[in-house]
Each structure stands twice: as C-alpha cells, then as structure tokens.
Amino acid sequence: MESQNNTIAVYLRLSEEDYDVGSKDSLKEESNSISNQRKLVNDYLKRHKEFAQLVTLEYCDDGYSGTNFDRPGFQRMISDASTRKIGIIILKDYSRLGRNFLGVGHYLEEVFPELEIRVISINDGYDSENVMETSDGISIPMKNLINDYYVKDLSKKVKSAVHSRQKKGEFISPYAIFGYKKAPTDKHKLIIDEETAPIVKLIFKYALNGLNGSNIARKLNGLEIFTPAGYSNTNRHRKYVIDDKTVWTSPKVLKIIRDQRYAGDMISNVRVRTKIAKQESERVNRDEWIIVKGTHEGIVSKEIYWKVNNDIMPPTEKETILLGDYRRKGFYYCADCGRLLRRSHTTINPYYECARSRYTEDKCSEIKVYEKDMMSTMVELIQNHIKLLCDTEKLIRDLKQKIYKENKAEMTVADADNAINKLQQTKMNLYERYRLNSISREEYILRKKQLAMQIEELEERKLKICNGIGDREEREILEHKLSDLIEKYKNVSVFSDAVMNDLIDKVIVYSEERIEIKWKYQTEFEDMLMKLLEQVA
Structure with a gap:
C-alpha cells in the first residue's frame, strides 16, 4: 500500500488511566508523558531517512481517556486523514490510539486501509506497509484485547479506591459544592x-x-x-x-x-x-x-x-x-435572553416556557408554546427542509453535469499535473517530428503555440485548486453527508428527539406564531452551491 500523501501525523495521548492507581509519581507516568512520547517519535524519525524530508503535523490529546474516541486531537486527525491531508500516522504504541478493542481494530483494519493511511506503532514494531504482526509476535487484535482488558481491570481498581475514600467520608469531587x-x-x-x-x-x-x-x-x-x-x-x-x-x-x-x-x-x-x-x-x-x-x-x-x-x-x-x-435538555431557545426553554412537567398538554420570565421582574416575551402545537409545526418544517435538501442535491448534480459539458471538469492537483506532463510530452514529440521534417515549420509553430496555451490554462487551474477553489475532495464529503441525510429521513413521518438532533442545531422561539430554525450543515451546503455556481458563471 502506498499513501497518496506523505505528510506525517504524530499522535500523542495521555490520560489518568496512564497513572498507576494511588501514585502520580510512578515511572509509568514518566514513561507515558507527552514529552517522552514526542521524544520517542522524533528519535524514530531521525533514525529513518525515508522520513527526513517529509512534513510533520502533531495531534495531541493531553488528559483524554483512551476508552472512547471523542477526543479533539484524534477527531482532527481523522478529519485530516479523510481529506487526504495526511498519509502516515506514527504513535508510541496501540494504546495511544485507544484502549477499546473493537474501536482500535475498526480503525486499524477498516478505516485507515480504506483511506490508504500508513500506520506505524513504534513500541509494537508495527508498520502497516510491510508487517502483519508486532515485533513480539503478538497479533494486532490480541494486542488491542490486552489494552481493553487493562482498562477494565484498572477501572475496577479505581472504583475500589474511590469506594474506600467514600466510606471514610472524604470529599472526592474535583470542585467543592456551593457554600x-x-x-x-x-x-x-x-x-x-x-x-x-x-x-x-x-x-x-x-x-x-x-x-x-x-x-x-x-x-x-x-x-x-x-x-x-x-x-x-x-x-x-x-x-x-x-x-x-x-x-x-x-x-x-x-x-x-x-x-x-x-x-x-x-x-x-x-x-x-x-x-x-x-x-x-x-x-x-x-x-x-x-x-x-x-x-x-x-x-x-x-x-x-x-x-x-x-x-x-x-x-x-x-x-x-x-x-x-436535574438536567436541562432540548434545543428550543428563548429569542429574548437565549436561555434553553423549560418543558413543563404537566402530563396534560405540556408546554415550553422561558424560566427567566417566572423568576425575575425583567420579563422576556413571556413565551408559552404548547408541545403539541410545536411538534405539529416542527414536523411540517422538517418535511419541507428534507424536500429542500432533495432539491439541493439535484441542483448540485445538474451543476456538475453542466461543468463537465462545458469542459470545465474539476480536477485535483494530481489531475492537473498529469495533464500538464502529457502536454509537455506532446510538445517534445512535436519537436521531434519537426526535426525529422515530418511536419512543416508553420505547422510546428502553430501547434506549439496551441499546446503552450493549454499548459498555461492548466497551470492557472492548478493554482486555483491549490487556493481551495474547485478542489472536490471536501465537497465530496459534504455530498455524501447530504445524500445520507436524505436517504435516512426522506420517508420518515414521525420525528423523535434523536431525529431532530441529527438535523437541527437550535430552534429560536419568538412567540407562538414565530420560530427560527438553525439547521445543521446549512452554511456548508450553501457554500458548496456558491462555489459550483461560480464555476458555471
């Protein structure tokens, strides 16, 4: 497997699970520290000349557990991998990637190979380009299973230590209670x-x-x-x-x-x-x-x-x-103060209201919207929104076809380079034919000028791609998201909170007669359309 991009992603992670229970001064903490992980990777890069001239990006999650993958540094790295901004991932060992057996296996065996990402785990002696087992002879799945078991075992130890402190009457929360x-x-x-x-x-x-x-x-x-x-x-x-x-x-x-x-x-x-x-x-x-x-x-x-x-x-x-x-939930917000609207606890005809208007003299608009009426309105608006998404998808498809018909097909930097190289080779072949008297001088000059104009046009298009105009990779991700949303909800008639959370960022309520919906991905879809329209114009 050969990556499309040789930019190196160095991933570092440290969390409380990397400390020995009861001791924050252990050798294990020092071994796993962010600075030591960074030094280990840098030393590895220096020892291997193939990485000498490559660009290196660092992604760090300091203080995040490896038991799930909802970490800012990791998610940023996955996003960059999806858009081909990186081609190699280097880390200290598998446990830096995560301590969830199924999750790590999913990324190593499905996600990264699909994205053509080369993965190197230094301490495990693993390089996805040429090795199928770790240097100590333990297979990747077994190594991940060991890490997963380690977390479960550690969790029991931590719970036992916490339980012991609780029975002694010790306060164990990170912040003192009010007062x-x-x-x-x-x-x-x-x-x-x-x-x-x-x-x-x-x-x-x-x-x-x-x-x-x-x-x-x-x-x-x-x-x-x-x-x-x-x-x-x-x-x-x-x-x-x-x-x-x-x-x-x-x-x-x-x-x-x-x-x-x-x-x-x-x-x-x-x-x-x-x-x-x-x-x-x-x-x-x-x-x-x-x-x-x-x-x-x-x-x-x-x-x-x-x-x-x-x-x-x-x-x-x-x-x-x-x-x-008490947990505040929902996505209905007061237009006056911006607070999340409170749902009443009444079983008959429940309603939403702004709590601020109940507890202060500084009244908002005294919003009181009944849940039944709100849901009826929301269902209609969501159905209209899905129809609009379908129209947006069709418009994108039509615009792309028009671009191709007008011979303005989008291309990546690699596409542009390949086209330029072919034209350069044609120029060389043209000169050889002229040197061998296969074509006249006038024909040679005319065709040479035409090739030069084509090369110049491609160079300009390549520059636009490098500046982010016409680059199709990020748009393709959005197109897939748009198609997924349509496919998932086009035939749905009952909308649960989970469905709404998938489509809606927030609903701003002004009164019973007026609401404003902030749809998820709305700005991204609009930007994508504007770029396509600019290409057609």
Whole structure:
C-alpha cells in the first residue's frame, strides 16, 4: 500500500488511566508523558531517512481517556486523514490510539486501509506497509484485547479506591459544592466558604418562613445574588458558558435545600457510570448511598435541615432534583435572553416556557408554546427542509453535469499535473517530428503555440485548486453527508428527539406564531452551491 500523501501525523495521548492507581509519581507516568512520547517519535524519525524530508503535523490529546474516541486531537486527525491531508500516522504504541478493542481494530483494519493511511506503532514494531504482526509476535487484535482488558481491570481498581475514600467520608469531587471550599491542607475535606455560605443560610431562612422554591428564586434574583455557576465563573478556575442573564430557578434552590451535605454529613455514591467508556451516569437508589455523618462543619444545623425537608418542604414523589439529578435538555431557545426553554412537567398538554420570565421582574416575551402545537409545526418544517435538501442535491448534480459539458471538469492537483506532463510530452514529440521534417515549420509553430496555451490554462487551474477553489475532495464529503441525510429521513413521518438532533442545531422561539430554525450543515451546503455556481458563471 502506498499513501497518496506523505505528510506525517504524530499522535500523542495521555490520560489518568496512564497513572498507576494511588501514585502520580510512578515511572509509568514518566514513561507515558507527552514529552517522552514526542521524544520517542522524533528519535524514530531521525533514525529513518525515508522520513527526513517529509512534513510533520502533531495531534495531541493531553488528559483524554483512551476508552472512547471523542477526543479533539484524534477527531482532527481523522478529519485530516479523510481529506487526504495526511498519509502516515506514527504513535508510541496501540494504546495511544485507544484502549477499546473493537474501536482500535475498526480503525486499524477498516478505516485507515480504506483511506490508504500508513500506520506505524513504534513500541509494537508495527508498520502497516510491510508487517502483519508486532515485533513480539503478538497479533494486532490480541494486542488491542490486552489494552481493553487493562482498562477494565484498572477501572475496577479505581472504583475500589474511590469506594474506600467514600466510606471514610472524604470529599472526592474535583470542585467543592456551593457554600464550601476545599481545605488548604486536605483536598478531601470541606470547609465553609465565608463568601457564599451566607447565601445558603438565606435560602434555608426563606424556606423556614414558608417560601417555596419559586418564591425563593424570585427573592434571590431580586437581590441580584449570583447563582452558583456565576460564582464559579468569577472566582474559580471552572468556567461555564453563562452570561448576565443566568438566574436562580426553583430547581437550583431545591438542589441546595435537598443536599444533606449542608448539614455537615458527607453524601456520596449518588450516581454511578454504567460503562467504562461512557460519560453518562445513572442514579443510585437512596438506600445504596454512602452517608457518613459529621464529616465537616454544617452551614445549617441538622435541626433546621430536617425541619425544612421533613416538615415544611417534604420532597414530592415526582421531584427529581436531588443532588444534581436535574438536567436541562432540548434545543428550543428563548429569542429574548437565549436561555434553553423549560418543558413543563404537566402530563396534560405540556408546554415550553422561558424560566427567566417566572423568576425575575425583567420579563422576556413571556413565551408559552404548547408541545403539541410545536411538534405539529416542527414536523411540517422538517418535511419541507428534507424536500429542500432533495432539491439541493439535484441542483448540485445538474451543476456538475453542466461543468463537465462545458469542459470545465474539476480536477485535483494530481489531475492537473498529469495533464500538464502529457502536454509537455506532446510538445517534445512535436519537436521531434519537426526535426525529422515530418511536419512543416508553420505547422510546428502553430501547434506549439496551441499546446503552450493549454499548459498555461492548466497551470492557472492548478493554482486555483491549490487556493481551495474547485478542489472536490471536501465537497465530496459534504455530498455524501447530504445524500445520507436524505436517504435516512426522506420517508420518515414521525420525528423523535434523536431525529431532530441529527438535523437541527437550535430552534429560536419568538412567540407562538414565530420560530427560527438553525439547521445543521446549512452554511456548508450553501457554500458548496456558491462555489459550483461560480464555476458555471
């Protein structure tokens, strides 16, 4: 196999799974560090003269797990491989690529060969151009299976270590909860944050006075008190995508009221991950929570906490806000403040509204759109959008045919070079014929001039291709995406959230009568059409 592009992609990756459990100073950490991976690859390139004159690009994922492939550096490398910007991938070993047996095998045995990408794994002694097994005699699938087992075994060790800390009542989250900060001498112990703890006390004071979650939220917003996310943005390293329109809501208030940690008890094992490579987690039954009492100073007394939670505001059966179970989902946004619209919990005729209008005096447009009406509108708009995609695909096809008929067929740089070389060879053959008196001087000069004009035209077209005009590779990827969307949804009449997420970026709601849809890939499809129209003009 010979790559079409000899640009080298150097892939480096390091994550927590590369540390030995319980030790961040291990030899293994030093061996796998990004700097050592980079040095290993650079030394390899220096030892092999075939790579001396080749361009090298680096793709790095520092702090990303190998159990899934949703990593920015890796995805950028795959994107460049798909568009033939790279032709060789070099890495320290298979585990840098990933620790998922099936996933790594898919890329090594299907994706990279299909893209004609040469892969070199240095420590495994593997070069896809001439080797079918690693230097230690272990086959590629077996090597990947070992890496996959390593992750599963390591996951058990990490879970065991975490469980042990939880039973001791240690705080193991990366950030302290609102109202607390981590002790300077012990990051697993909480101490009161004098700046934000008074807000927690105020919330419980309002609750003792009989205010519900919504009324407490309105009070806090009226006092212009920052939300927990607002404080995190201004005072800590953690950054949220928020603005000055972020407000207190009933779920945010109830999340604090229901959290027993504010009474001085440590609560853990509330949510657990079900799969190693998945970020999603599921809620654990309360009787399986780990509760260790009296681990830190409470912001409120146990008497106040239990009076509020048992007597004044007992949790309802439907309440799902406990300790972070609240998740905002969807793609309907308020046109005034940009917030994600809240779906009501009513079973009869549910609706969407902007929570800001419920909790602040600064009203938005008081949007209230019923889900049934919204879905009816969305189905019609999606069906029209799919018809438009079909028309777009047909227009692209017609434009391409017109370009070819007018002898303006697109070409790659390689196509242009081949055509130029053929014309240069024709010029040489023409001269030989003239030298042998096979053609007259006048005919020679005329045909030589015609060939020169053709070569000049091709050189200009080659320059345009190099500048990104007429290069068909990126457009072909978009064309495939367009065809896939049409094929997938042209006969669909019922649209689930999953379907909508595939087609829609966001829906901006102005009122019951007016919405604006931001379609996925819309800009890319429009740019593709404009380039084709420019070629026809």
